[in-house]
Amino acid sequence: MTVLVFNDDPYARSTTANVVRCADNALVFDRTVFYPLGGGQAGDTGVVERANGERIAVLDTRRDRETGEVLHLVEAVPGDVAVGEPVVLHLDWERRYTLMRFHTALHLMSSVVGAPISGCNIAPDKARIDFDIDMSLLDAGTIEREVNQRIDLGVATEVRWITDEELDAQPELVKTMSVQPPRGTGRVRVVEIPGVDLQPCGGTHVRNIGEIGPIRVVRIRSEGKKNKRVEIVFADCTV
Numbered sequence: 001m002t003v004l005v006f007n008d009d010p011y012a013r014s015t016t017a018n019v020v021r022c023a024d025n026a027l028v029f030d031r032t033v034f035y036p037l038g039g040g041q042a043g044d045t046g047v048v049e050r051a052n053g054e055r056i057a058v059l060d061t062r063r064d065r066e067t068g069e070v071l072h073l074v075e076a077v078p079g080d081v082a083v084g085e086p087v088v089l090h091l092d093w094e095r096r097y098t099l100m101r102f103h104t105a106l107h108l109m110s111s112v113v114g115a116p117i118s119g120c121n122i123a124p125d126k127a128r129i130d131f132d133i134d135m136s137l138l139d140a141g142t143i144e145r146e147v148n149q150r151i152d153l154g155v156a157t158e159v160r161w162i163t164d165e166e167l168d169a170q171p172e173l174v175k176t177m178s179v180q181p182p183r184g185t186g187r188v189r190v191v192e193i194p195g196v197d198l199q200p201c202g203g204t205h206v207r208n209i210g211e212i213g214p215i216r217v218v219r220i221r222s223e224g225k226k227n228k229r230v231e232i233v234f235a236d237c238t239v
């Protein structure tokens with residue numbers, strides 16, 4: 001299994017690694033700092049640096065559904081890349097840090113709205129949650145103010161692992177209807193923002209919610225019976 005460096009250190013921007021497998025347009029390594037698309041969070045981009053100095057752009061990162069491998073998608077794998085070859089992986093850190101700030105902001109928004117989540121998406125320019133809630137209960141100004149008040153608390157986030165049994169004993173932790181927390185390994189990753197939010201999550205988050213900075217609710221609209229979508233950007237975003 002690939003060592004997922006971001007699980008324990010989401011601030012790691014690069015790592016040494018060895019090539020485990022190469023396909024036409026994907027590279028697999030024994031360890032990685034690249035987060036694969038999942039839980040609504042976009043896959044990472046960046047660069048693979050070879051010992052000969054060649055730099056291969058990583059366009060996206062996905063998880064192979066069958067093998068669980070982390071696939072680093074590239075335009076074309078150079079013909080001379082060999083299994084076992086040592087490389088250095090470099091994240092597009094600015095992009096990833098933005099995703100971490102948005103992702104953590106969505107945890108705060110879920111605690112503010114307090115309704116079941118029917119979907120979410122975290123992109124570099126905006127993020128959104130779909131709630132299963134009556135439209136009349138969603139007010140942009142209230143959500144924005146209450147999320148920003150929580151951000152101002154400047155609380156440190158905590159990551160820990162609990163057993164499947166502990167999770168089963170607290171079903172109220174699972175707020176996302178469409179994405180069940182990953183099971184099968186006997187333990188589940190839980191992200192806690194003390195006094196604010198606690199839920200299973202495999203994504204990457206900032207160390208302290210103060211790093212998010214103020215957000216703005218730009219749109220609330222209905223995307224279906226169970227999907228009332230709230231979209232946010234950072235307050236300093238001019239678009």
Ligand SMILES: [Zn+2]
Nearest residue numbers: 103191201203
């Ligand atoms: Zn999360």
